[in-house]
Amino acid sequence: MMFPVNKLCQQAHKCVHILKVLQGECLPSHLCASRWSSTTAPAPRITTHYTVCPRNKDSRWEGVAMERFADEADVVIVGGGPAGLSAAIRLKQLANQHNRELRVCVVEKAAQIGAHTLSGACLEPSALNELIPDWKDRGAPLNTPVTEDRFGILTEKHRIPIPMLPGLPMNNHGNYIVRLGHFVHWLGEQAEELGVELYPGYAAAEVLFHEDGSVKGIATNDVGIAKDGSPKDVFERGMELHAKVTVFGEGCHGHLAKQLYKRFQLRENCQPQTYAIGLKELWLIDEKKWRPGRVEHTVGWPLDRNTYGGSFLYHLNENEPLVALGFVVGLDYQNPYLSPFREFQRWKHHPSIASTLQGGTRISYGARALNEGGFQSVPKLTFPGGLLIGCSPGFMNVPKIKGTHTAMKSGMLAAECIFHKVTDENAQFGTAGIHVPDYEDSLRNSWVWKELYAVRNIRPSFHSYFGLYGGMIYTGIFYWVLRGKEPWTFKHIGKDSDQLKPAKDCTPIDYPKPDGKLSFDLLSSVALSGTNHEHDQPPHLTLMDDSVPVAKNLAVFDGPEQRFCPAGVYEYVPLESGDGMRLQINAQNCVHCKTCDIKDPSQNINWVVPEGSGGPAYNGM
Secondary structure: OOOOHHHHHHHHHHHHHHHHHHOOOOOOOOOOOOOOOOOOOOOOOOOOOOOOOOHHHOHHHOOOOOOOOEEEEEEEEEOOOHHHHHHHHHHHHHHHHOOOOOOEEEEEOOOOOOOOOOOOOEEOOHHHHHHOOOOOOOOOOOOEEOOEEEEEEEOOOOEEEOOOOOOOOOOOOOOEEOOHHHHHHHHHHHHHHOOOEEEEOOOEEEEEEOOOOOEEEEEEOOEEEOOOOOEEEEEEOOOEEEEEEEEEOOOOOOHHHHHHHHHOOOOOOOOOOOEEEEEEEEEEOOHHHOOOOEEEEEEEOOOOOOOOEEEEEEEEEOOOEEEEEEEEEEOOOOOOOOOHHHHHHHHOOOHHHHHHHOOOEEEEEEEEEEEOOHHHHOOOOEEOOEEEOOOOOOOOEOOOOEOHHHHHHHHHHHHHHHHHHHOOOOOOOOOOOOOOOHHHHHHHOOHHHHHHHHOOOOOHHHHOOOOHHHHHHHHHHHHHHHOOOOOOOOOOOOOHHHOOOOHHHOOOOOOOOOOOOOOOOHHHHHHOOOOEOOOOOOOOEEEOOOOHHHHHHHHHHOOOHHHHOOOOOEEEEEOOOOOOEEEEEOHHHOOOOOHHHHHOOOOOEEEOOOOOOOEOOOOOO
């Protein structure tokens, strides 16, 4: 009896597949999405964004006018955060001092300056004192000087106090508890008074280049595109902003900076950037429990000793008894079942935290990724036509949990170097876009570089045998005794996206259900972020390959994007046929934290800007 040819082929394929499984070259057949099957259907289409699906190959775009209006400025700054606004303010200060005309434009994707800003935040005022010495007279919203510093290690039921010695990074003497969004909004007002042109609601979507390869400027996002990628009747092309120098201050994991890293090989001589996700809430509490000026930090429970993270609880001096609280989890964690959001909600039930929150009301929620690579991960900062400032390249002092002061100072130093370059009538430039290499030298000679160098080993020391406690011991012995002058530099373990273990090698985490009093579900939390996007637009969470989420992320890691996203953007749902699963992207929920782009184990997700003004609407987060 003879087998049909197709049966023989199928049996042969199975034999080859089994051999590959034994050799570790392929997944077992119940997990392998690419296994041979005569009925295998193509992956459902998810991505319709033009960055993945080119318009020149889409007949629906034939005949659509694609010309863009162009405008010229001396300096264009991408990002209206602390770094970008500090650069803009310093540029106009210098221009006014020297009676020079200088057009400075800032584009910001948030609908209002400060609306996408989220941080703890405990502000060190060093850079502000340099930039605007009379900030108190100008009404800067620094209303809460730190009056009390507390630090502790949490076990499941208890808190072990740790003395805050002078000179340790987390000592906050002289700092201010702030609502950073309000502070950034105030910086925007100072910039406008000096003549800076601010353009909130305009997202920088594309880097433009001169023919010689130098940066020419940016283009803002197109609007009026339907969810299926087709043009609407109201389609409008974005505009081009050309500049002598373009400054990129997009914040953590900027989507344009990622492109610049590759184009100019900016990360060739540094270690991979590493990150954390920070989740934050604002609460109104019982006035009897309110201690304006108190700063509390903890490490330990609910995280195990091999997962980096910690918490903060700040008492603000506002017109009402307000506290800011949050939880930070390093994105180098290994268990794909870990949910940073649910760890945060569980942490609030610790007796030392719950005692403050009980009887209070949660009024706001948000999340943001933050750079943790520090000194070892700073890339090359300049290239023809542009440079990087702030949290985009990563100047956060990790043990201090502070990056606003270093981001501001980087913007100020960049502005000083740019001003001298663009106003030097005798300068000779080798490219159409002006190169400002002096900025990198200036930064290396500043207190920013010294500060980052001193703490360079504290975060990497966590990856010792002792985990969290090894890092604390290192900080106590080497940093406090040697003040960061030890003659060695630790390396990071690698990219965060490479650290997850397969789900089969990990234990699922049994999280308690939210009680609706101290802990809450994800969607009711997102509702407090004010997040809004035009629904009928292509998802800005783009996939390089629509088949990868099910074939790899779900099959190997049990769909970790369902858990590491703090906004419920990613869901795995059954196919309509009932045969298998598909990834659903709820892009309208996105709070622009960039965690998915960072932690995706397949590195298949590419976050790009949505239509301008979309995203969260934080009120002083």
